[in-house]
Amino acid sequence: MTAPASALQPLQGSARVWGTIALSTATFMNVLDSSIANVSLPAIAGDLGVSPNQGVWVITSFAVANAISVPLTGWLSQRFGQVRLFVASVVLFVIASWLCGLAPNMATLIAFRALQGFVAGPMIPLSQTLLLSSYPPALAGLAMAMWAMTTLVAPVMGPLLGGWITDNISWPWIFYINVPVGIVAAFSCWSIYRKRESATRKVPIDAVGLALLVTWIAALQIMLDIGKEYDWFHSGLVVGLAVVAAVGFAFFLAWELTEEHPVVDLRLFTRRNFWTGTVATAVAYALFFGNVVLLPLWLQQFMGYTATAAGTIMAPVGLMAILLSPVVGRTIGKVDPRRYVTFAFLVFGLVLWLRSHFSTQADYATIMIPTIIQGVAMAFFFIPLSTITLSGLRPEQIPAASGLTNFARITAGALGTSLSTTLWENRASLHHAQLAESVNAGNPAVQSAMGGLSAAGLSPDQVLAQINQLANQQAFTLAADDIFYVSALMFLLLIPLVWLSRPQRMGAGAADAAAGAH
Template identity: 55%
Template sequence: MNPSTSPGAPKPLTGFKFALGTFAVALATFMNVLDSSIANVAIPTLSGNLGVSIDEGTWVITLFAAANAVSIPLTGWLTQRVGQVKLFIAAILLFVVSSAACGLAPNLPVLLIARIVQGAVAGPLTPLSQALLLSSFPRHKSSSALALWAMTATVGPIAGPALGGWITDNYSWSWIFYINVPVGLFAAGVTWVLYRDRETPARKLPIDKVGLISLVAWVATLQIMLDKGKDLDWFNSPTIWVLTIVAAVSFVFFLIWELNEAKPIVDLRLFSGRNFFGGTVAISVGYAIFFANLVLLPQWIQGFLGYRAVDAGFVTAPLGIFAVLLAPVLGKFMPRWDMRVLATLAFVGFAGVFFMRSLYTTDVDAYTLVLPTLLQGIPTALFLTPLTAIILSGLPPEKIPAAAGLSNFVRVFAGAVGTSLFTNAWNDRTILHHARLAEQTSVDNPAYVGGIGHLQTALNAGAPKATAFFEQALNAQATMLGLNDIFWISAVIFIVIVPLIWITKPGKGAAAGAAAAGGH
C-alpha cells in the first residue's frame, strides 16, 4: 500500500523538496547496489595488495552478500521497533562507517569483518528506500516512483565495474569504499531534513530470537564452509566436516522451529503456495548464476587476458544499458502480458548469452567480449520484476511484506552461495583440463617436441625458456576451458529451471507494481 494514502499520513513532497528528497533516497539505494558490484573488478588488485589468493579475495563479495541476506528478514521488525526514517538514517550512517573501515583495513580478516557489518546494515536500505519514495510521490504517480527506483537500482551494475576499475587503476582499491562516505553523509543529511516529520510510529515487539540465532548459525557456517573448502582440501579437513555438520544441524533445527513458531522471523509456510515456491526457487537459482558469473568474468579478463581493472570494468558495464532503456517501456506493457512468458524469455535470453560466452578462446577480442554483456541487459530487464510479480500474486496484502522479505533473503543468499560454488567449480574444471592437456606434454610425443623446437626458434631461447612459455600458454588454455564449462553449464541450468516458472498459476502484470515495491 502506498504510505501516502494511509489515514493521517503526511502529504507527498512537492517542488524542490520533492526533487531533492527523491534524489537523496535514490542515492542511498544506488550506493548500496553500487557496492555489491564495485568490488568485482578490484578483487585481483585487492588480493595482491593484501597478499592473499584471488579465491580468498572473493570472500569480500560472498560474505557481504551473506550478511546482507541475513539482515533482510529483520527489516520489518526493526522498522516497527525504530521507525522507518530513523532506521533508514541509521542504516546509511552505519554503512558509511563500515565503508570507511573497509578502506582502512590493513589485512583481509579486518576487511572481511568490516564487509560483514557493511552487508548487514545494508539490508534495510532497499525496502525502506522504496517505502520512502512511495510516500514522496502522489498516489497516482506511484508507478513512476517504482520505475525511478528500479532505474536507480539498475544503474548500479553499469557504473559499479567501470567506476571500481577506474578508481583501482588511478588511486587504490581502498577508494572504492571511501567513495561511500561523502555520498552516504549527503543522502543521510538530506533524508533527515526532509523526512524526519514523516516518521512512522514505533512500538515494542517481541522477536523470534531462537529463529534468528539458528538462521545466523546455518548461514554463517555454510558460507564459511563453501569459502574455505578448497583451501582446506574439502572433506579431508576436520574443520570442513565440523562446519558442515553444524550447518546441517542448525538448518534442520531452523526449519522445525520456524514451522512451529507462532510469529517466526521467516514465514516458511509461504512455500506451500506454488506461485511462491516456483517463483522463489526460479529467481534464486537464476540470480545465483547471474551474480556468480558477474564475479568470475572480470577475474578472468584481468588475470589471463591482461586487461587493466578499468578496462575489465568497461567490458562488463554494458550489462545495464538495455536494462535501463527497456525499464520504462516494460512498465507500460507488462500489464498486458503473462508474467510467465516474460520470465521464460529472460531465462532463454540468459541461456543464449552464456552459450555465446562458452565459445570464448584465449585470443578473444574486445567486441566478442562486450557483445554478450550488452545483450545480457535484455533478459536482465525481464528478470526480477516479472518473477517477483509471480511470487507475490494471489497473496493477501498482509502477507506481501513477509513474502517479499523471504524471497529477497533466499535470492541474495543464493547469490553468495552461487559465487562460492562456481568459483570452486571453475578451479576444479581448470585442474581437470590442465591434467588432460599435460598428458600430451611428453618427450615421446613428436608434436610436443616439435612445438618446443619451434618455440626455441621463435623466442631465440633455450629449451627451459621455451618450456616455461609453453606451460604458461597451457595454464591459460586450461583456465579458459574451465571457464567455458562454467558458461555452458550456466546456459543449461537456465533452460532446465524454466519449468519452475510454469508450475505457477498464470497472472497478468497487475502485480508488477507490488513486485517492484518488494522484489528488487
C-alpha cells in the first residue's frame, strides 16, 4: 500500500545517511554527464571522423532530450510512483551510458546521448523530493545544502575526469564509468525507499502538447547545429527547419494556453516574478554554458592543451561556489535576492571581460584566474534567482513552476552551446580574411617570418601552410575574445531585468524548492 509523501515519517540514523548518499550519487552521475564530454569533444570528433563543430551535438542532444523530459516528471511520478520512476530512470540511464560507449559512429552516439538525456529528466527533481521526505522540516535546509553541494562538485569533476580518461584510457570510458556507479545507486535507492512509494493515480497526459514541444525544440536545435554546415538560410533544409520550429512553437503556445492539463503550464508567465526570474535564468545559463563549452575547444584546438590540461583549467569553476553556497543559503531570507543576483552578474561580466583579453601568448595562470573567480558568481546565481522565480507562488504551484524553469534553463543551455560555437566559427572566418589581407610580400613582418621559416628548412609550400596556421590560431583566438566580450555585456544588460521583479517572502516549502531548483 502506498502512502502520500506528506504522511511519511523522516528516515532515521544510518538509513537517512545511506539514502542521502544513494540519491546524491545518482544526481552526481547525472550532472557529471552534462559536462564530462566537454573536454573530450575533439577526441570524440576525431575518432568518429567528424568536425569538432559536429561533435557539439554530443552535448546538445543530451541537453535537449533532458529538457523535453523534465516537464513529464510530474505526470510520470503520479502514474508510476516516485520511487519506481526514480530507480527506473537510474537503470535506464546506466543502459544508455553503456550504449553511448559502444557507439560506432557519430549518428549512433548522438541518438544514444539523446536517449540518455531523456531518461535522465526525472532524476534531479525526484532526488530533491525523496531527499526532503527523508529529513524532518527543521533539517530541510541542511538536506538541500548537501544536495546542492553534489550538483556543484559534479561540474568541477566532469572536465577533470573526462580529460584524464580521454588522455589515459579512451573516450568511451567517460560513459562506461556510469555503469557500476548507477547500478550501486539504483540498488541502494530501491532497498531504502521502496517501502516509501508515493500514491499513484491515472491522470491524463497532454499528448498533443508533448508532440508539439518535441517538434519545435528538435527543429530549432537541429537548425542551429547544422546551420553553418549547410550555409544557413541559403539551404532549403535549414529554411524548412526554421518554419517547422516557428509554426510548431506558435501551435504549442496556443494549445498549452487552452489545455486543461498542459504538459507545460504557461499561465505561470502571467506572474511578474516568475517570468523575470525564468528569462534571467535561461539567458544567463545560455551565456554561461556556451562559454563553458567554448573555452576547452579553443584551448585544445588552438592553444595546444591536452584534454587533461583543459580539464584542470575548467575544474576550479566550482571551488568558490562550494565554499560560498552555504553562506548564500543561510542568508537568502535576510538579503534581497536581487542584490545577490546583481552581484553574480557583475562577477560573470568581470570574468568574461578578463577572458576577452586572452591572446595566443596567454599563460596557464592567466587563463586559470577567471575560472576561479567564476565560482563566486555561481554561488550567488542559482539559489537567489530560484528564490525570485518561485516567490509568491502557492505550494501546489511550485513543482510545475520549478519544472518549467528547469526546462527553460536546460533548453537555453543547449541553444547557447550551438550559438556560441557557430558564432565562433563565423567570427573566425571574418578575422582570418582580415588577417590574410595583411599577409603580403610588402609586409616586413611577413617577410621576416617567411625568411625565418625558410632558413629552418621548410619548403615554400610548408612556409605558406605554417603562416596560414598561425593566422588561423590568431583568428579563432580573436573570435573567442569577441564572444567573451559580448557575453560580458549581455550579463550587465540582464541586471535591470532582475530588478523588474518584486520578490516576496516564501514559505518553507518554497524556500526548500528554491534551494534545489537548479
